Amino acid sequence: MSIHTLHIEHVMLLAIYSLLTVANSLLYRNVKGIHWFSLYNVFALLGAIAVELRGQIPDFLSIVVGNLCVMTGYALLFFSLAALAERSIRQTYFQLLLLAAAVVTMMQWGYWHPETKTRLLAYSLILFLQQAHIAFFICFAHAGKLRRVGSAMAVMLAGLAAINVIRILGVSLHGAPSDYLQAGPFLAGIVVANTCLQCGAMVAYVWMTASLLRKELEHQALSDPLTGILNRRAIQKAAEREIALSRQRSLPLSVITVDLDSFKKINDSYGHHAGDATLIAVADCLQQAMRGTDLLARTGGDEFTILLPRTSLQSADEIAERLRSCVEALRVLHQDVETTITASFGLATLESSTLTWDHLINTSDKALYRAKRAGGNIALTTPDPSPTLLAG
Structure with missing residues (x-):
């Protein structure tokens, strides 16, 4: 199966999950940060569409804008988790710094001085840092509220980060194709694994928010609404x-x-x-x-x-x-x-x-x-x- 076909399937799956998550956010609009998660899905979908349309739309849109949409999506995912864990805005600074680096590198090697290998390495490195940061945040960064119910999502994000390490090693050793959509089985396998883990992360998020809502309802059922003590x-x-x-x-x-x-x-x-x-x-x-x-x-x-x-x-x-x-x-x-x-x-x-x-x-x-x-x-x-x- 060609990487082009795999990307079509990737886009279709993201479209379905985006509709589901937007509907979920409308249903549970009181959940903190859930609107950021909906935007994460939308940006991930836009990025996948831009990559799929490479050769049919200007390279600036397909390469620069498309890649930036994907990386912006992961920053939005972190914003969602930070809001859900009730962390301060300072927790987002690292993701914003990575986004700034993404803009510079994508413009440099995707538009001003096109260089596929360097751009793909920079893209993979930034995604690795974003995904590893999110997984670390769920597990360790004072987010105890998430740690108890977010283990599945942390595993998915850690898997996505590992895939980017593998892509960095593969591209460093064997180079990158001039036409990404005509890439061989190595990058095709990366697309398959990325699709599975990305969809898994979306499902894990919905499960995580449902678990938190259940815990909140259990807490409300056992506490006095006026004083906050037990009932x-x-x-x-x-x-x-x-x-x-x-x-x-x-x-x-x-x-x-x-x-x-x-x-x-x-x-x-x-x-x-x-x-x-x-x-x-x-x-x-x-x-x-x-x-x-x-x-x-x-x-x-x-x-x-x-x-x-x-x-x-x-x-x-x-x-x-x-x-x-x-x-x-x-x-x-x-x-x-x-x-x-x-x-x-x-x-x-x-x-x-x-x-x-x-x-x-x-x-x-x-x-x-x-x-x-x-x-x-x-x-x-x-x-x-x-x-x-x-x-x-």
């Missing part, structure tokens, strides 16, 4: 896992339920925006006073639940007092109005008689109700003849 469903799933672990390894496990005192008064006096600001401030306060292993969730309007893995009741007492003091010292400023808040705390610990999360949380709720009836701003343990009073 009731998330804390229950975590608790069931920790209870099983505690029973298996005979580890202590405690829970603290929190209810804000006189929260309704803030809403009635200053409005719901002030109430929301108070909830956010309290959530931040609790997170700062907690340990790194503890889990915090908003489980009601002004109710919070804290799961304390590997924590005895005595240690939970100490943590509850620290949390109570933090909330009591909190000053919430909203629209030039400063408000204060206190909270009541109920504590419970996993015992042999506690079979489920519901039982454990109900026990801590009973202690919380006693704390509320006692006037609030205190932390009480589970009901017993001599309850633990931490503060008054």
